[in-house]
Amino acid sequence: MSESINIGRTIARERRRAGVTQEALAAHLGVSKAAVSKWELGQSLPDVSLLPRIAAYFSLTLDELFDWRDELSQEESAALYAEVYALGEKDLASAHKRLRALASEHYSDANLLLMFASLLTVWAGGMATPFAPAGEKGGSSDAPLDADDLADEALALLDRVLEVATDPSALYLAQQQRATTLFHAGRYEEAASLLEPLVRRQDASAPTMLLASAYRKLGRDDEALDLLQAERLRAASFVLSSLMQEVGMRDDAAFARVAGNAAGAVFEALDMGTVNPFFSATMSLEVADTLRRAGEKDTALDALARAAEALAAVPARPAPSDSPLWDRMADRLDPAQAGEAWAAHKSRQADEVESLMRQAFAEQVSSPKWRELAGNDPRYQDVLANALRLRGL
Numbered sequence: 001m002s003e004s005i006n007i008g009r010t011i012a013r014e015r016r017r018a019g020v021t022q023e024a025l026a027a028h029l030g031v032s033k034a035a036v037s038k039w040e041l042g043q044s045l046p047d048v049s050l051l052p053r054i055a056a057y058f059s060l061t062l063d064e065l066f067d068w069r070d071e072l073s074q075e076e077s078a079a080l081y082a083e084v085y086a087l088g089e090k091d092l093a094s095a096h097k098r099l100r101a102l103a104s105e106h107y108s109d110a111n112l113l114l115m116f117a118s119l120l121t122v123w124a125g126g127m128a129t130p131f132a133p134a135g136e137k138g139g140s141s142d143a144p145l146d147a148d149d150l151a152d153e154a155l156a157l158l159d160r161v162l163e164v165a166t167d168p169s170a171l172y173l174a175q176q177q178r179a180t181t182l183f184h185a186g187r188y189e190e191a192a193s194l195l196e197p198l199v200r201r202q203d204a205s206a207p208t209m210l211l212a213s214a215y216r217k218l219g220r221d222d223e224a225l226d227l228l229q230a231e232r233l234r235a236a237s238f239v240l241s242s243l244m245q246e247v248g249m250r251d252d253a254a255f256a257r258v259a260g261n262a263a264g265a266v267f268e269a270l271d272m273g274t275v276n277p278f279f280s281a282t283m284s285l286e287v288a289d290t291l292r293r294a295g296e297k298d299t300a301l302d303a304l305a306r307a308a309e310a311l312a313a314v315p316a317r318p319a320p321s322d323s324p325l326w327d328r329m330a331d332r333l334d335p336a337q338a339g340e341a342w343a344a345h346k347s348r349q350a351d352e353v354e355s356l357m358r359q360a361f362a363e364q365v366s367s368p369k370w371r372e373l374a375g376n377d378p379r380y381q382d383v384l385a386n387a388l389r390l391r392g393l
Helices: 007-018 022-029 033-041 048-057 062-066 074-090 092-105 110-124 147-164 168-184 188-199 205-217 221-250 253-269 279-293 297-313 340-365 368-374 378-391
Strands: 002-004 069-071 127-129
Touching (some): 007 022, 007 033, 022 033, 074 092, 074 110, 074 340, 092 110, 110 127, 110 147, 168 188, 205 221, 221 253, 221 279, 279 297, 279 340, 279 368, 297 378, 340 378, 368 378
Antiparallel strands (some): 002 069
16 A cells, blocks of 8 residues: 655645646746646645645645645455455445445545446445346345445446546546446436547547557557557457347347457457457357347357357466467466455455356347257257256256
């Protein structure tokens, strides 16, 4: 945990909020403009005798002026989140109480508050975790937590993040999480209004490539490679997820076949298996369902068989990618980088995803709709047997 006093940042923030120039503030305090500039840049601190006058000028308390905050390390934040997450599986009320206490204790830690806001959003949706409904795993609380209250609590934490965060990426994530919370609360109009300016920003790919080129000219090749791989991962993930969502939305057999082939080619070419090991199974199942609804028995069964094969091929513990396409991303993709507690949490979460996927696949394959289409077809019976075997039945 690092402790910091951010007087300069507070002065800069309050001065801009009040529409006051550095010259005007300097004149009021009887110091030079250069002195104010140095305070705001963190190069020096105001004389202690000036602190009450600065606080009074901006109508702040001294505590607010000092903006003292305890910033947790990535490992510490991850461990606290994993603790609350695991407690929520057993007793949601106790987990909620613990989350509130930790959020209050670390009320200026934007990263931790972001994580807690996402968890509150999950709870507001009636889930103990993203993979298990609340109450399924027991707990001492009889009364369920109020969904609207949880969503409002998440939004309040996100407001705090937007107030204290200075990192542009944290601010962007806070806006995105706010939209996610509004969406899951059924407040679609508000979510859309918040997302539209985020989505309609200028395309970031051009400045990203220009920055990478600038890094190369400066001899900062490591930074250029990190930037390029991070952008490629983002773009590849978007291409795959957008194809899958469009297959479900269009419900068009011809599009499903083309999109499924395109997604498979991108997935293999960019070696995305360690990044999203369940994508192939999920995409094949989406395509199979679209083809089933179109009455295309043979191609639907082929896609269903591919989904079963992909699900069976998911390793119990995916190893970090050794692909040269992602060699700069190995640390970011390795949960152990955030500590043992986070690694254990992500491992447990992966087990939950795999169990849920196998259960959902078995239920879908054995549904009356598939039985009606395929009946006693030997290919369908083979897939059904594999699905039940994967589920452990």
